[in-house]
Amino acid sequence: MSSIDATELFIRTIADVAIGNEKYFADLDGVCGDGDFGISLASGFSKVMEQWDALDHSTTGSLLKGVATTIASRVGGVSGAIWGTAFLRASVAAGTKTELTIDDIVAMLTSATEGMKKRGQSDLGDKTLLDAFVPAWEAFAQVARAGGGTAAALQAASVTAREKTEEIKPWVAKRGRASYTGERSCGTYDAGSVAVAMMAEALADAWSRPISVAERGV
């Protein structure tokens, strides 16, 4: 698969998760937060899919930039800012490259992570999606660097992300609306982390299917 094909499959796959789980993510966010996470994510990625053809598909960088702009223009609050920043940072890191190495991808993910931390004034341990996202892409990078292949690397990422959602469940939320409930956030899932885990699982699934199917997309 070419880098642009992979980028397209990547976006379509996570968009599918966001759109298909609007209600579930809303309910998760409703337990200790304000319930808007589901619609925020779904409406942002719906807009991306609506504008799919109008986006600039020439490079990974140009496509990710289109996604970033669409999300920032359509999605409000934490999610708009955090996801928009992540895609924007990744797009800038990708630059105009047409073929991405694993080092390029790690650079993109590192930059996205830094951007989210800065924008969210948050870090690992705050019980946000960072706690699933960062270990997940680190696991991805490790397997990929060891030559395990994309499918196996994504598989590793998805397992790590899912484990992390459970590991952080007893923690106290320190960012986002859930943080206002203090100790009461202990024992509840962080909606953003669960979304990251489900996206990682869907990606692992997509890359494990025969290429022909994967290329046809969603």
Added chain:
Amino acid sequence: MSSIDATELFIRTIADVAIGNEKYFADLDGVCGDGDFGISLASGFSKVMEQWDALDHSTTGSLLKGVATTIASRVGGVSGAIWGTAFLRASVAAGTKTELTIDDIVAMLTSATEGMKKRGQSDLGDKTLLDAFVPAWEAFAQVARAGGGTAAALQAASVTAREKTEEIKPWVAKRGRASYTGERSCGTYDAGSVAVAMMAEALADAWSRPISVAERGV
């Protein structure tokens, strides 16, 4: 039993029904009306019992007037007007008499009925308490005139009243808030008629008990 004793027992008995069934009458009135009948009746008769010692107990007329005034001052809307008018008319008809004959009682009931009809711009057939009250006291008068005694007369009244609540159940309400629902009031009990029937039953019961108990009152 002297007339004033009987009047006192009469008032205490119906007051008991009104106060003890606040919730039930509210629910009945809630089906097609606005649910205030229970509290209206209960608060009016509670006030009567609170002021019991301050009322003028010298004659039936004076005591009924006290009840009328208390109800009119405390109870709002249809019930305050209708019940207040009834007691006031009965009190005026009783005048200063100390011993009441059955003819006196019929005159009081007739006057009370006329007052209610006038005040309520209502008549038999409108599915109001009149449809239970009037046949009930007519049954009472018939038995009493035939020499059946007060207890038997009240027993006849209570049976008639209760029958009437069932008979009018399928009718359309033409007065009171229930009337606004039109055909939908068919098949529901009229709260005022049920109250009349329960009061008649309680009176029949009170007069059927040994006099000594009855005289001790409630």
Added chain:
Amino acid sequence: MKKFVNDPKRFVPEMLKGIALANPDTIKYVPEFNLIMRTDAPRADKVSIIQGSGSGHEPAHVMIVGRGMLDGACPGDVFAAPPMDYVVGASKLLNSPKGILHIVNNYSGDRMAFEMATEMLDAEGITVKTLFVDDDVAVQNSTYTVGRRGVAGNFFVIKALGAASETGASLDDLIALGQRVNAATRSMGMALTGCTPPAKGTPIFTLAEDEMEMGVGIHGEPGRARKKFVSANEIVDEMVEAIAADRKPTADGGTSAPAFGNGDEVALMVNGLGGTPISELYVLYARAHEQVQKRGLNVWRSYVGEYCTSLEMAGASVTLCKVDDQLKKLLTAPAEVPIRVF
């Protein structure tokens, strides 16, 4: 029952006390008669205007007492017209040489209480006249009833009469004006939920998740028909249609012409019944405005919010009031009441 209540039987007096505490300069509370009155009333140069009716409809009417609106309001318990004594007591305290005007929503209980009070006041030589408000189009066949009900449209009657009374209008002029405004005003309401009077403790009626009650009254009494719950726009369309097509019964048993004709200017009110947030009222307003304009009427001014409620009932009513130059002036004249933003 999830309500802010201490003793349910003290619900109304505690609310009235709150109104007085919140408006010490303008409002006086007379506990004996459940009376909320202006501190500067009665005035010799002005007819005193009093409204009774039950509680549970707030801001109607205790929170619309003030300059340019009512001189006093003496409500009964929740959903019960005031006892006669309250009306008599309130009227005596507000007696003016120019007379007293009772504005009465047309319900049996209210009529009776005010009739009895008027008889007593007449006997004492106090001048009082009564104006009935019956703007509700929901109850079509009024042969069964004492006639149509007074609902949210009474706001326009009170506003117009309040303004006119400030300029010294006579009691007879006010009656004539009030009848004119009432005749030009039509309302239709509907509910998504029932409501719970504090002293009853349980809802007057309950509606299933997919049901709504069209033509509901403001006392929780069920309405015209229980129907399948539909979209906001469909609900508005049915209410606007009912109002526009309405022909009010006349005294001779016939019907009058529709109140609103092509090119008429109207005030358009979307009134919340208590539990519906104002965000939803504006969704309704958007559609109502369009529908009214589409029928060839011109919306002159909007009124969106809570004017006449049924406790915490979720639901809304639509009111149209046809305006002319005189009425426009009266409706926009300054007024100052407890219900306010600033």
Added chain:
Amino acid sequence: MKKFVNDPKRFVPEMLKGIALANPDTIKYVPEFNLIMRTDAPRADKVSIIQGSGSGHEPAHVMIVGRGMLDGACPGDVFAAPPMDYVVGASKLLNSPKGILHIVNNYSGDRMAFEMATEMLDAEGITVKTLFVDDDVAVQNSTYTVGRRGVAGNFFVIKALGAASETGASLDDLIALGQRVNAATRSMGMALTGCTPPAKGTPIFTLAEDEMEMGVGIHGEPGRARKKFVSANEIVDEMVEAIAADRKPTADGGTSAPAFGNGDEVALMVNGLGGTPISELYVLYARAHEQVQKRGLNVWRSYVGEYCTSLEMAGASVTLCKVDDQLKKLLTAPAEVPIRVF
């Protein structure tokens, strides 16, 4: 979900359209940015004041745009801060030579959206400054959070700044004034029920018949503690106590002195969260007024009604704002917004 809704995803735009239709002379609606703005803004002689925040808090903030209040409001979806683009677009449309003031309730989402927008606007040479409002005392331990939340008390900040901006106050003066008002304002809220965002379709949380949520936020996010439902008076007492005893954390990790001292004059607000009828708010007000006076404070003016809601949530908040002569003048200065009675 029993709500007046057509398409849940169009709920906010339809409401905004309704506001504009209802106030054609004063309000303009710009769909592209969910923007409700004054028709006469921007003005060269006045700082433009914009508030974002999520929808579902109406009348905050789209219905308090107007003379003496906001110049514009560009809310996001229900309970979601606006996307950065809305803030940028709204700010450009309202750009004034005297600058732009963003009033932001202190939540992560809102902060981020406005920060990103500010970066973009700065890059284009547009002068914009931000004022954060954080009046909520419910969240005590703010080391876990981005700090305290902005809730109903932001009304006082907006009213004061709106009035000051009309007299030509500079952007820096407004920031200083706003910080002063914010520091003098404290709120505490509680809920009797949850609420249902239209697009979610189910309640964010549910409370049993005998439960209440103390310290709830305005987004349906649960509060300080779930407790046994008690009487209106006990609820008020707990809220007033929380406000009076509050010591706001300072930047250096310490706490400031309580905001209210003996003899202070205060504005007292009892705010409904959307589903609570105003009758109940006045029951709460009566107690709050007495409790505040009992603590040696003087209630200067009352504010009872809905100022900042959470959709149809049943519940209320209490806000105290300490006033001085300047603030009194600003709070009583004329203002005209869509939310109104007449």
